[in-house]
Amino acid sequence: MNVLFIGYGRMGGALGDAWIKGGLVQRLSIVDPGLSADAAAGRYTRLHDVPAEQAFELIVLAVKPAYASSALAGLSDRQCSQATVVSVAAGVTEASLSDAVGQRCPVVRAMPNTPVLLGAGCTGLYAGAQFDATRKAVISRLFEAVGAAYWVDEEQQLDAVTAISGSGPAYYHLFSEALADAGVKLGLGAELARNLAAQTAFGAATVQHQAYADFTELRAAVTSPNGTTAAAIEVFESQRKLRELVEQATSAAHRRSMELSKEA
Ligand SMILES: NC(=O)c1ccc[n+]([C@@H]2O[C@H](COP(=O)([O-])OP(=O)(O)OC[C@H]3O[C@@H](n4cnc5c(N)ncnc54)[C@H](OP(=O)(O)O)[C@@H]3O)[C@@H](O)[C@H]2O)c1
Structure with missing residues (x-):
């Protein structure tokens, strides 16, 4: 070609x-x-x-x-x-x-x-x-x-694509940043916490990509009742706060993409 x-x-x-x-x-x-x-x-x-x-x-x-x-x-x-x-x-x-x-x-x-x-x-x-x-x-x-x-x-x-996958890598980086910072607060060294967050993101992405299973099912498969993961998920899911935040953030990106499209 x-x-x-x-x-x-x-x-x-x-x-x-x-x-x-x-x-x-x-x-x-x-x-x-x-x-x-x-x-x-x-x-x-x-x-x-x-x-x-x-x-x-x-x-x-x-x-x-x-x-x-x-x-x-x-x-x-x-x-x-x-x-x-x-x-x-x-x-x-x-x-x-x-x-x-x-x-x-x-x-x-x-x-x-x-x-x-x-x-x-x-x-x-x-x-x-x-x-x-x-x-x-x-x-x-x-x-x-x-x-x-x-x-x-x-x-x-395409404005929605921009809000999800276009800007999406930065959302995952932000989550990894927060996870690494939380690791330091729990007593880990900064480098170890950073590596744990990055490798976990890579592992989770690999599972999501290979299995192409329903995300809820993947999460359920690694969440034993009354275990450590369940304790964390309960906090994330309380009053659907994380989901609301994701909706608000992606709406803001979507709006901005439409504005930029008008200016371009
Ligand atoms: N980078 C990303 O992750 C990404 C993601 C999605 C979409 N995009 C889109 O991809 C496009 C390029 O982004 P980029 O990050 O690759 O920018 P970039 O690294 O600045 O590349 C643009 C290149 O085009 C050259 N150029 C400027 N005017 C030209 C002309 N009239 N004819 C031929 N070449 C010209 C520039 O030269 P000079 O430096 O000398 O001006 C520069 O080398 C943008 O429209 C952006 O919206 C980028």
Whole structure:
């Protein structure tokens, strides 16, 4: 597949490097004024500008949201002729991306999260109704190379994806921080408490991921009646306080995502 990246920073680089490494993409061209010649040497074609005569099957837009529309605006008819545009720019709507390419090629919005950088990401994908199943399968495969990928039916659902998986890694880091701090209060050294929290998060995530069982069942399986876990869960669940907090926090993230989308 002949792929062009417009922007090759943290997110663009994570995707492009993974696709090349996984053999999903053979040719990769990059337009990014910030990319050093050394960083691109030998592996990619580094372009100063998008060559007007060249057609691409995939154009990945991975610049900051404020530059998204202007970065697409200069594409020629030839460049757009066979292309699908995939934008990872947070909050930039399909309508404004489609306008920026003059409605000449289909547009997909992707909302990845930071674990994509380690191949353990989670990406929400959206495309308009006219987007065909073959192209969808290709895009799914590309994002599955860096974790899991899920399509949403309505564009607005990407704001919910942002509130759950986009911002989600930080919620888990906060919980680990609180757990490690609690360990120190219980008399453990800071490093040990930190390692216990991190390894426990990893173990719990691995169980959730492998079993794909109901979360309530997984919790019940490790909660003996009247045991230590039950004592802690009773506190978390008292008046559903933790659940309410999670609802309020994710609502705040959802609201903010909608606001940013209007500003983008
Ligand atoms: N990082 C994440 O975890 C994450 C998660 C979800 C979505 N995203 C989205 O991914 C996009 C990129 O984020 P990032 O973290 O990868 O940012 P980044 O590291 O700053 O990368 C953006 C790159 O694009 C370059 N660039 C700027 N204007 C350009 C233009 N007109 N044409 C070509 N290249 C241009 C920048 O060069 P200069 O540095 O020289 O300006 C930079 O190298 C954002 O829209 C963000 O919303 C990121």
